[in-house]
Amino acid sequence: MRCQLIISALLGLFLTFHININDAVVFKFTNFVCESYNQSWFVFHNYRLKAVSRNKVLLNANGTILHPVNNASVHVRIFKRANGYKPWVVDNYFDVCQYLRKRNQPIANIIYGLFKDFSNLNHSCPYVGLQTVKDFYLRPELLRLPFPTGDYLLALQWYFDKKPLADTNVSFTFVEDLMKRN
Numbered sequence: 001m002r003c004q005l006i007i008s009a010l011l012g013l014f015l016t017f018h019i020n021i022n023d024a025v026v027f028k029f030t031n032f033v034c035e036s037y038n039q040s041w042f043v044f045h046n047y048r049l050k051a052v053s054r055n056k057v058l059l060n061a062n063g064t065i066l067h068p069v070n071n072a073s074v075h076v077r078i079f080k081r082a083n084g085y086k087p088w089v090v091d092n093y094f095d096v097c098q099y100l101r102k103r104n105q106p107i108a109n110i111i112y113g114l115f116k117d118f119s120n121l122n123h124s125c126p127y128v129g130l131q132t133v134k135d136f137y138l139r140p141e142l143l144r145l146p147f148p149t150g151d152y153l154l155a156l157q158w159y160f161d162k163k164p165l166a167d168t169n170v171s172f173t174f175v176e177d178l179m180k181r182n
């Protein structure tokens, strides 16, 4: 009985602590640059960021894949800003179609988990036709990496049949604790 009380008190404390951490985080897009390297396979129609409040920025993008793709990979790199962007921890290639079948890559899981609810890209291969990302914003509660406060660049280089297809580069700010900033 007493033990249970202590456990629920600890759990209560833990939950409060957890919620406070999430409230104190800023995690938002700051820049977004895209470029297609093969316009006969993929064209961007539109890509932009839109700030809807101080700490919430929506990412919208669309483009058309002109021929079905069954063989796609992505080079994922994260850079952290410190006198220019410096490589930071993540530098991996993923086989996109294999990943979508197995969902077994922790880093890809985090990135995919952040955006899958906002995009029609959330299915297995093949991909063809209009691809959209709509009103995507960053949710710190889904981030399970220990990020230090800073400005980052997530550079995604896409390859179809091992040939460079497009870049989608997003920059974002992560602030661990609002109180420290003021």
Ligand SMILES: *[C@@H]1O[C@H](CO)[C@@H](O)[C@H](O)[C@H]1NC(C)=O
Pocket (backbone or CB within 6 Å): 033, 034, 035, 155, 156, 167, 168, 169
């Ligand atoms: C995306 O970022 C990478 C790494 O900094 C860079 O090499 C590439 O040129 C960038 N692409 C675009 C379209 O800005």
Ligand SMILES: *[C@@H]1O[C@H](CO)[C@@H](O)[C@H](O)[C@H]1NC(C)=O
Pocket (backbone or CB within 6 Å): 038, 040, 041, 066, 067, 163, 164
């Ligand atoms: C561009 O895409 C087409 C398919 O639409 C493909 O046949 C061609 O090899 C690609 N070119 C390059 C340089 O990757």
Ligand SMILES: *[C@@H]1O[C@H](CO)[C@@H](O)[C@H](O)[C@H]1NC(C)=O
Pocket (backbone or CB within 6 Å): 045, 046, 060, 061, 062, 130
């Ligand atoms: C792409 O998005 C823009 C902006 O939301 C929209 O105006 C346009 O109609 C879209 N293009 C297509 C082909 O759906």
Ligand SMILES: *[C@@H]1O[C@H](CO)[C@@H](O)[C@H](O)[C@H]1NC(C)=O
Pocket (backbone or CB within 6 Å): 116, 117, 118, 119, 120, 122
């Ligand atoms: C895919 O995204 C749509 C919204 O674009 C959502 O309604 C759907 O539940 C998502 N499917 C999966 C498997 O996540």
Ligand SMILES: *[C@@H]1O[C@H](CO)[C@@H](O)[C@H](O)[C@H]1NC(C)=O
Pocket (backbone or CB within 6 Å): 071, 161, 162
């Ligand atoms: C993807 O295409 C490349 C180039 O054609 C080929 O070397 C590779 O084996 C293909 N991968 C898969 C999983 O089919």
